[in-house]
Every structure is written in structure tokens, then in C-alpha cells.
Amino acid sequence: RKxxxxxxxxxxxPEGATVxxxxxxxxxxxxxxxxxxxxxxxxxxxLMSVYSSGNEDGRFTAQLNRAxxxxxxxxxxxxxxxxxxxxxxxxxxxxxxxxFGSGTRLLVRP
Amino acid sequence: xxxxxxxxxxxxxxxxxxxxxRCDPISGHDNLYWYRRVMGKEIKFLLHFVKxxxxxxxxxxxxxxxxxxxxxxxxTLKVQPAELEDSGVYFCASSQDGGVGEKLFFGxxxxxxVL
Numbered sequence: 109r110k111x112x113x114x115x116x117x118x119x120x121x122p123e124g125a126t127v128x129x130x131x132x133x134x135x136x137x138x139x140x141x142x143x144x145x146x147x148x149x150x151x152x153x154x155l156m157s158v159y160s161s162g163n164e165d166g167r168f169t170a171q172l173n174r175a176x177x178x179x180x181x182x183x184x185x186x187x188x189x190x191x192x193x194x195x196x197x198x199x200x201x202x203x204x205x206x207x208f209g210s211g212t213r214l215l216v217r218p
Numbered sequence: 219x220x221x222x223x224x225x226x227x228x229x230x231x232x233x234x235x236x237x238x239x240r241c242d243p244i245s246g247h248d249n250l251y252w253y254r255r256v257m258g259k260e261i262k263f264l265l266h267f268v269k270x271x272x273x274x275x276x277x278x279x280x281x282x283x284x285x286x287x288x289x290x291x292x293x294t295l296k297v298q299p300a301e302l303e304d305s306g307v308y309f310c311a312s313s314q315d316g317g318v319g320e321k322l323f324f325g326x327x328x329x330x331x332v333l
Contacts, residue, residue: 112260151327152322157319195261199319204317205266206253208253208261216255
């Protein structure tokens with residue numbers, strides 16, 4: 109079983125759609141949770157950290173359920189520029205090492 | 219402000235050859251990390267430097283990989299001798315404090331192809 113599991117997609121949605129990604133993680137000791145975005149042939153870039161209380165940044169909302177070890181990302185009003193791979197990332201227990209999911213690919217079409 | 223820079227962006231070598239990758243972290247960042255993504259797999263941790271010291275090298279695949287960070291500035295990752303399974307993208311990242319939950323800044327990676 110992978111340490112961080114994500115649906116690889118691709119999710120193919122029209123502009124303006126709302127799309128949700130989910131991920132599960134196996135290490136109950138993980139303390140930090142993130143969504144990174146990776147464009148084709150580029151480096152991963154932090155999209156947002158994820159907090160237990162849930163957090164929102166513009167069109168993006170992230171949720172964390174520690175009991176279920178489940179993280180989600182909601183994108184509202186999708187833009188063409190949102191097309192990318194979204195990586196679910198958690199830290200390795202109490203350490204600074206990051207554990208990456210394989211990513212979920214999003215394609216937003218006109 | 220310059221970001222994390224990596225050199226070369228691409229490297230194509232034959233099995234058995236040696237390759238050295240370089241990473242220049244963001245100025246003032248004491249923490250430097252190497253990660254890699256091999257074909258079809260997720261990005262995985264290789265090692266972590268705090269200044270010039272190796273804090274954790276538990277992710278290094280085997281003794282063909284050697285990382286250094288002389289003077290606590292730039293870092294090199296040498297693969298000697300390279301094998302086919304070493305092909306992938308090698309990312310370097312840096313952070314200021316190295317704390318759990320701290321934002322990492324990634325370089326654009328070195329695409330290594332071993333033929």
C-alpha cells in the first residue's frame with residue numbers, strides 16, 4: 109500500500125466547473141499536510157498547506173480529516189490555467205521528510 | 219531574489235558513466251534537500267543537509283550515490299557508476315528553518331537519462 113494514495117485521474121472538466129480531489133495517507137503520526145501543484149516538466153510548487161479546521165485561498169478550499177486520514181482539495185470556477193497535476197503531500201511522522209502522492213491530473217477545457 | 223537553481227537541466231549518459239548534479243539553494247537557506255522522481259513513481263526523499271552536515275540520508279538508494287555540500291552553500295549529487303534504474307528527475311529544494319510544515323522551494327530539476 110502506498111503511503112499517500114491519490115486517484116491519478118485525469119479529471120477532464122469544462123471551464124467554470126467545480127472539481128474535488130481526495131487523498132488518503134497511512135501514517136497517523138503525520139503532522140503537516142499540503143497540496144502542491146506541478147505543471148508539465150516543471151518543479152512542484154506549494155499550492156496550500158492544509159489545516160484541521162479547513163482553509164480557503166480564493167477558489168481553492170482544503171480540508172483535513174485526521175480521524176479518517178483523508179485530505180481533500182476543492183477547486184471552484186475552474187480556469188484553463190488550473191490544468192496541472194495536483195500532488196497530495198504529508199510529512200513523515202514527526203520528521204521534515206515529505207511523502208508525495210503520485211498526483212492527480214486535471215485538464216480544464218474551454 | 220533568485221530561486222533554487224539546478225544544473226544541468228538535462229543529462230544523458232551511458233550506463234557505467236559518472237554524472238554530477240549541482241544545486242544552488244536560495245541564499246540564506248540552511249536546509250537543502252534532494253528528492254527524485256523515477257518513471258511512473260511518486261517523488262521520493264533522498265537526503266537532507268543542514269548547512270554542510272548530512273542530517274538524514276535514509277532515502278539514498280545505495281552507495282553509488284554521493285551527496286556533498288561543501289561550505290554549506292551549493293550541493294552536488296554524484297552517481298557513480300550510473301545504472302539504468304537511476305533515470306528520472308532529480309529535484310533539489312531548500313528551506314530556511316527546516317521545521318516540520320515549513321514551505322520548501324524546489325528547483326526545476328535535472329532530468330537524468332541513463333542509456
